[in-house]
Amino acid sequence: MSSPAKDHDAAAELDLAQLVEEQGDYLLHFALSRVRDVETAEELVQETFLGAAKSQASFRGQSSPRTWLTSILKHKILDHLRKRTRDKTVQFEDLGGDETNAFFDDTGHWAVGAVEWTKDPAIKFERKEIMEVLQSCIDALPDKLRTVFYLREIDGLSTGELQDTLGISSNNAWVILYRARMRLRECMELKWFSAGDASQ
Amino acid sequence: MIVKPISCRRAAELESKAMEQPLSTWERVLLRYHYFICKHVCCNSFKNKLQILRSGCKKLSDAEPDPPASSPCLSADCKKKILEAIQAEKKD
CATH class of the missing domain: 1.10.1740.10 (RNA polymerase sigma factor, region 2, helix turn helix motif)
Structure with a gap:
C-alpha cells in the first residue's frame, strides 16, 4: 500500500x-x-x-x-x-444487411476453406507485428460493429452493460458480435495467416 | 424425438453466442449433434479461433500499444484548448 x-x-x-x-x-x-x-x-x-x-x-x-x-x-x-x-443520434438496433452471408452457401454450410492458425507460433500474440494486424483488423470493422466489439472485447463490458450504454437488446448484441468476429476471423486469415511471409 | 440438424452457419452463431452466455441445454445438444455429423474443417476450428481472437484482444487491451502511424494526431488547436483549460483549472 x-x-x-x-x-x-x-x-x-x-x-x-x-x-x-x-x-x-x-x-x-x-x-x-x-x-x-x-x-x-x-x-x-x-x-x-x-x-x-x-x-x-x-x-x-x-x-x-x-x-x-x-x-x-x-x-x-x-x-x-x-x-x-x-438522444437517439445513432440507432444500434438497425443492423443492416448481413455481411456474413458470403461465408456460407445456400444450405448454410461453409463456402470457404479453412486456414490453420494454431501452427503459427505468433498466435500467442507476443509479437508486435501480429498485434498490429489484429488492431488494424478491428479498426477496419464497420462503425457499429467496431464500437460494440471494442466495448465488449477490449474494454470488457458485459452484454448487460452494452445494453445500458448503447440501448441494444442482448439478442442484437450477440448478432453484432457474431458478425464482427466473422469479419475479424476473415481479416486475420487474409492479412496474417495466409500472408506468405507473415509468420517468418 | 428427432433432432433436426443445424447448419454450419447456425453452429457458428451458437459458438459466438456461447462466448457471451452459457447456451441452453437444447442449444448444446444441437451443437454437439452438428459436430457429430459435420466434418468440415472450418467447423472443427471455429470455436478455437474465437478463443484465440479473444486472447489477442485481451493482450491488446493490456498492452496499450501506441497508435498506428496512419492514425490522426491531436490537432494543434485541440492541444492549445487543453493547455488553456488546464491553466484555468490551476488558477481556480
Whole structure:
C-alpha cells in the first residue's frame, strides 16, 4: 500500500502539459476507435485532460499515467455513448444487411476453406507485428460493429452493460458480435495467416 | 424425438453466442449433434479461433500499444484548448 507522502509525490510529479504531448495521440486513437468522429474524439480527449487536472491529487502512481488517463477517457466515452443513445443520434438496433452471408452457401454450410492458425507460433500474440494486424483488423470493422466489439472485447463490458450504454437488446448484441468476429476471423486469415511471409 | 440438424452457419452463431452466455441445454445438444455429423474443417476450428481472437484482444487491451502511424494526431488547436483549460483549472 502506498503512503500518503508517496501518493502526493506521484501526483506532484505529473506534468499534464507534457502528458498532452506524450499521450494525446494515443488517447485520440483510443477515443476514435469507439466514436469514429474526430471532432467528438478530440472533445473527449479535452474533457479527459480537464478531468485529470481536477482529480490530479487522486493519481497514486500505482498505474502508469497512460493507464490512469485511459480510465478517465473510458468513462467519458461511455457517458457520451449513453447520451447519444438517449438522444437517439445513432440507432444500434438497425443492423443492416448481413455481411456474413458470403461465408456460407445456400444450405448454410461453409463456402470457404479453412486456414490453420494454431501452427503459427505468433498466435500467442507476443509479437508486435501480429498485434498490429489484429488492431488494424478491428479498426477496419464497420462503425457499429467496431464500437460494440471494442466495448465488449477490449474494454470488457458485459452484454448487460452494452445494453445500458448503447440501448441494444442482448439478442442484437450477440448478432453484432457474431458478425464482427466473422469479419475479424476473415481479416486475420487474409492479412496474417495466409500472408506468405507473415509468420517468418 | 428427432433432432433436426443445424447448419454450419447456425453452429457458428451458437459458438459466438456461447462466448457471451452459457447456451441452453437444447442449444448444446444441437451443437454437439452438428459436430457429430459435420466434418468440415472450418467447423472443427471455429470455436478455437474465437478463443484465440479473444486472447489477442485481451493482450491488446493490456498492452496499450501506441497508435498506428496512419492514425490522426491531436490537432494543434485541440492541444492549445487543453493547455488553456488546464491553466484555468490551476488558477481556480
